[in-house]
Amino acid sequence: GAVVSQHxxxxxCKSGTSVKIECRSLDFQATTMFWYRxxxxxxxxxxxxxxxxxxxxxxxxxxxDKFLINHASLTLSTxxxxxxxxxxxxxxxxxxxxxxxxEQYFGPGTRLTVT
Amino acid sequence: xxxxxxxxxxxxVPEGENLVLNCSFTDSAIYxxxxxxxxxxxxxxxxLLIQSxxxxxxxxxxxxxxxxxxxxxxxxxxxxxxxxxxxxLCAVNYGGATNKLIxxxxxxxxxxx
Numbered sequence: 001g002a003v004v005s006q007h008x009x010x011x012x013c014k015s016g017t018s019v020k021i022e023c024r025s026l027d028f029q030a031t032t033m034f035w036y037r038x039x040x041x042x043x044x045x046x047x048x049x050x051x052x053x054x055x056x057x058x059x060x061x062x063x064x065d066k067f068l069i070n071h072a073s074l075t076l077s078t079x080x081x082x083x084x085x086x087x088x089x090x091x092x093x094x095x096x097x098x099x100x101x102x103e104q105y106f107g108p109g110t111r112l113t114v115t
Numbered sequence: 116x117x118x119x120x121x122x123x124x125x126x127x128v129p130e131g132e133n134l135v136l137n138c139s140f141t142d143s144a145i146y147x148x149x150x151x152x153x154x155x156x157x158x159x160x161x162x163l164l165i166q167s168x169x170x171x172x173x174x175x176x177x178x179x180x181x182x183x184x185x186x187x188x189x190x191x192x193x194x195x196x197x198x199x200x201x202x203x204l205c206a207v208n209y210g211g212a213t214n215k216l217i218x219x220x221x222x223x224x225x226x227x228x
Binding site: 036041049103106107108111 | 146147151156157158159161204206208210214215216217218219220221223
């Protein structure tokens, strides 16, 4: 149990375009989802926390207008990178927590390359 | 500021050796601490989770300890194997309403056959 999926696993896009990444909890209802970014040879940095039905809470230094997060249902959160630039190229990982729980379950990640 | 640091940043050992990875955190008021494994280009695999009230957790050849007062955790890997080669991350959960995880800097482990 407690499986989290991400789609796509890899995406290449041109500079200036927008990219949407999906995070799904497959066998549980996720009241909270987290989005992380990981640059090469670095650790995971939390970008934002999203609760179902409410606005996401962004970490300091993360542009909310550039990284749009939608958590419209208990099993799906999306991260849209708007007007992507090469410096947005990174590995994006989501995680999810079930209602009343505290352990985060992680997705397999999405490799974004902006050319 | 709550920070998590891991040393060493990289480690190379011959197969069969026992090894210890270290994790330190600046704020000792943790809720729990978790060790993860990450293979290149992949997501995270949870290895062990230690609650703040626990001193250690064991799973197979892995043993994780926690000393809250000194702000430290160690991951002990016994009889290392080439398949253990990966990046190991520790993450601290300070609980509260957010349940945010603060990740350490990671240790890249290479076990030589």
